[in-house]
Amino acid sequence: MAHRVRSGTNKSVDTLNGIPRKESTAARTTYSKNSDNESIYESIVNFLASAYNSETQEFLGRTALGWALILSFYIVFYMSLALIYSGMWFLWREVILNADSPKYSGPEDGLAWSPGVSHVPIIDPDRKSTLIRFSRSNDTQTEELANFMYDNFLKFYEPDYWTSANGNFIDCTSGRTDDDIEKVCEFKLDDIRPCTLEDGYGWGDGQPCIILKLNKVNNWWPENYNESEVPDEIKDVWQKNVITLNCYGSDPVSRESIGAIEYYPMQGWSFDYYPFTGQQGYKSPLVAVQFMELPHRMAVFITCKAYTKNMVYHASYGLGMTQFEIISD
Structure with missing residues (x-):
């Protein structure tokens, strides 16, 4: 008759064959998921810790004023681009391509x-x-x-x-x-x-x-x-x-x-x-x-x-x- 005994290393041993018993797949999967969750959580915590400096009150290397200034710059920059584009479109549509006005309109146009x-x-x-x-x-x-x-x-x-x-x-x-x-x-x-x-x-x-x-x-x-x-x-x-x-x-x-x-x-x-x-x-x-x-x-x-x-x-x-x-x- 085969007998099962506990080895000193806490592993189940088959006394008949002398082969350690394998742990269940479910147990290993649960352990792996827990480890992954802990790793993701630690990564988030580390990122937030490195992104925000509580001593200088900087986020990603910039203070709130710095972020406000750079955001204002890009808002003004892209609004200017939009205004330039709109102005050129209006000039093209209403002046150059105006169906009610010819291209040439005065003696400055020579012939x-x-x-x-x-x-x-x-x-x-x-x-x-x-x-x-x-x-x-x-x-x-x-x-x-x-x-x-x-x-x-x-x-x-x-x-x-x-x-x-x-x-x-x-x-x-x-x-x-x-x-x-x-x-x-x-x-x-x-x-x-x-x-x-x-x-x-x-x-x-x-x-x-x-x-x-x-x-x-x-x-x-x-x-x-x-x-x-x-x-x-x-x-x-x-x-x-x-x-x-x-x-x-x-x-x-x-x-x-x-x-x-x-x-x-x-x-x-x-x-x-x-x-x-x-x-x-x-x-x-x-x-x-x-x-x-x-x-x-x-x-x-x-x-x-x-x-x-x-x-x-x-x-x-x-x-x-x-x-x-x-x-x-």
């Missing part, structure tokens, strides 16, 4: 102190080419051209886009009747008939309408020519208080082949729409130029030039003029 002339459509999405090529017999293409002009530009002249609740629009059909320059003359798409979406802007008939406008320059006032100063090329069509528009072939061959040209609603832009001062809802007036007799399968190079006494011309920058080419297949 920009004169409006450029823009035309629609520009087919090239990268705006690197001014060539307009179309086939009058291709109904799909001519319809796409008409829709392109309307969707990307002309629809913004619909009343839903320019009607203002503050009543700053006036009817200038018979001339401006209000001297308040903050009042904006209405421009309606009906004014450029027969160049309308319903008529496909003439593309399907081979008589395309090109829409022209003067770019906005803040506080630019057009000036009248004296009668003796009117350029020869517009003497027959020049009117007082109108920025005269003249389109012609850019080279001798184009001048011979360009054919008849019609302008709607007039051959230029009335002074009544100027100056632009950032008025709410302002839309630049338009002139529709319709080419009635374009030749087939021949490139026609066209220049359209605006005339007034204080107009500056620069072909590369499009100041005072615009140039494009049309090929009708």
Whole structure:
């Protein structure tokens, strides 16, 4: 029979085999957890003891005043960063990218102190080419051209886009009747008939309408020519208080082949729409130029030039003029 005896070392010994009995796993686990808890507690106590110096009343090496000063510094520092960022954002959003104010606004901008002339459509999405090529017999293409002009530009002249609740629009059909320059003359798409979406802007008939406008320059006032100063090329069509528009072939061959040209609603832009001062809802007036007799399968190079006494011309920058080419297949 086997007998169990207690050894002198307090360990249970199997007298049959002479092998010490193993302690239970639960006992060892409990002991280990207690040791870990004591170790964590001691670590916390040691950290607090080292973090706070009761003699100098410092926490992590700084007094309460020191912590208050450094906290105040970072509060002021990050508030300053926030104010700088907010100021730059406001400057970018409200001044540089302000939809109601142009980028150039005075003689300090050099050549920009004169409006450029823009035309629609520009087919090239990268705006690197001014060539307009179309086939009058291709109904799909001519319809796409008409829709392109309307969707990307002309629809913004619909009343839903320019009607203002503050009543700053006036009817200038018979001339401006209000001297308040903050009042904006209405421009309606009906004014450029027969160049309308319903008529496909003439593309399907081979008589395309090109829409022209003067770019906005803040506080630019057009000036009248004296009668003796009117350029020869517009003497027959020049009117007082109108920025005269003249389109012609850019080279001798184009001048011979360009054919008849019609302008709607007039051959230029009335002074009544100027100056632009950032008025709410302002839309630049338009002139529709319709080419009635374009030749087939021949490139026609066209220049359209605006005339007034204080107009500056620069072909590369499009100041005072615009140039494009049309090929009708």
